[in-house]
Amino acid sequence: MLKHHRYYLGLFWLITIFVLPLPLIQAIAMGLSPIYAQSLFAINLGVIAYVWMLFELFIATRPKWLERLIGLPEMYFVHGMIGIGIIIVAYLHKSWSQSNGLIKLTGDAALVILIGVLVYSVFFLSGWLTDRVWWLRQVKQWLEHVFKHEISVWLHRLNVVATLLIFVHVILIPYIRQDMSFMVWFYTYSGLAFGLYGWDKVQSFRGHASGVLVANDVLSRSVQQITIRLRQRDRLHYQSGDYVLISFPGIAGMREPHPFSLLNAENDSEFISLMIRREGDWTRQLRDVSVNTRVRITGAYGTLKNMVAQTPSRQPLVLLAGGSGIPPMLSLSHDYLKQGRQINLIWTAKTAHELVYDQALADLKTQYPDTFQYRVHQGRFTVDELQSFLAKGVTNDYFYLLSGPNNMMSQTKKLLRRIGVSGDQVYFEKFSF
Template structure:
């Protein structure tokens, strides 16, 4: 996963403060207040590190459930970033905890197993789920591509659920330590938190299977080389659907495609409960779509996620909108362009792709530009810094979607041109 550019600094900073400090504080304070003085004096620091690491693991499990209320506040990419960072920080604190506080017998066994499992989860996340790291570090990208030939999407998802086993092992670890288990208020608080998080995880997974929206494929056609246009009808999808959103799809009756995948909606919310997705065949799941997603195929969908529309609503009702899109990244921005660029707000679009075939929905965009008089710039190849700067508009807000490198370049140019980070929004699928 990578950073999201919904950058609402106050909300994002508050979320990090709560996750890193506020949530662990009662657990550490309870331990410090009730543990026997001899242990408080001799081992309080490594004990506190272990407690914080465990709480961060619980938070990572909770965030993996994709809480929609938090998505609408800070964005799902930011949630996944917090999920990953908390897991890595928990691993680091656990390493210091192990080095400074020896354990024996069952406690040592449970602790060591949990540590190595957590290490495995972090390594897998870096290789498979943090695409932005693979983009920045070519050897990791190469390793990711090689391993993906063996570890298909469903196996990969299950591997990352190892963290649940690590949580249970850590719980057994501190229950096996005599001077910890006698701190009754801490045990009660921690057990209650553990049960609550694991119960919520179980419920969320149950809800994904049996409480998801159910629909059928209407059509799956080729929109461009290696890009399919998937149209589905899912009753109830219109509730809570906003322009720029994405949803998680799965095909419950197709082997190898029973786990959820996120895809952006390319059309505007409508009363017919029909959603259109433009999907590039990048992985094993997406490459199979043209052959398995025939009309009538069952599809499950989780309610939409996303912050593009919320971002616009929070940034004034008449401010100009400048869109920077690259290749398939234009998908979530199409509904924004057609909705807001039809007389509601001034919209300028800068859209580039590696080749002509990569400029998706070109006819629709050109027709929209001619009809509304809006500025549309299409280009094969990347925009230069000068071309990007030329799109900077007084009092505008900026939406970005595309490859990681392009997103990074556009943000850098905008910031150097004096655009506030609060006026830039991007939601890359780099996780």
């Protein structure tokens, strides 16, 4: 079921790692003076690191066409892995080549910045460690009182400074600068990457879409629902199950975008609604945002509906949501129940006060009594409970979508495998970028 997604993801990796650096490697091999032949391997390592750095700038623009193919979380996973590869390759380049003066200074400074940003990002931005180690998650939550999200985002942007330093580093090397074929490719790659990144920032400043906050409702002590009236509606096209990035440009500490899933079915209104769980510095501040505040919206993003679109039109769906993962499942349910699809939805949360959409689920059951089944559960379920909830749904004739905290989705996928569901029948998007 996921073969197309995996094919595109594998092709993405292949192009990123091997194909993109080839033109510059070929150019340097053809044009480099023979007296520098012994340094060719080290030079190629530097070329590879720089091309990957430019590719990181491209990924930072979140190209919509690519996101719909492989998903934004997968793009950022590649972004993180390539970031680690850049540091390894750049370090080897530094160790096996010689330089001095400003050439050495720019290269060393860039490497220091890259290492610092990587260490910081792994802890504060990626979620890879904090999703797996509970005490690190607690430390992170404590440190976020100082290292707020906006600070983290701006520190991450030091990668752009590092890339600019390497650009200067290269053009300062006389024998590289004299290789006209290489420099044509070098300036072309650099111009495209910096140009696309700069244009994206201009667009972000102007706002891909905008709206006004018209409702800010507290649903429980940890759950908020906001409603935004869209302006320039024709510039925001979304699918069921999508998420958007929102920010409040007029409020200090909330100017950087955060991702939240839409409660709306596909393009169904000039209003969009988002469920938000208050657990970070940004989301805790949301409670005090007043109506009529301007909202900037980027997106929409998401691959959940794309995955369902690859399934047979009558194949039943099993939707498993954890906590704040319920919005995309409600959105997809509204969409596919209208099409006559059989849906079995299971929603679990740590505490009862997080289960704020029980009435919405009951209304769906009343509206579609023959095709919609749902179960609400407090706390993590066991294998036996999951099997009981699914009843006759435990079969590879069903397609399973998961949504919620990353560790919940990973554990649920393992439980599904234990009761006989193939991994090819299960799909989810991670929100830790």
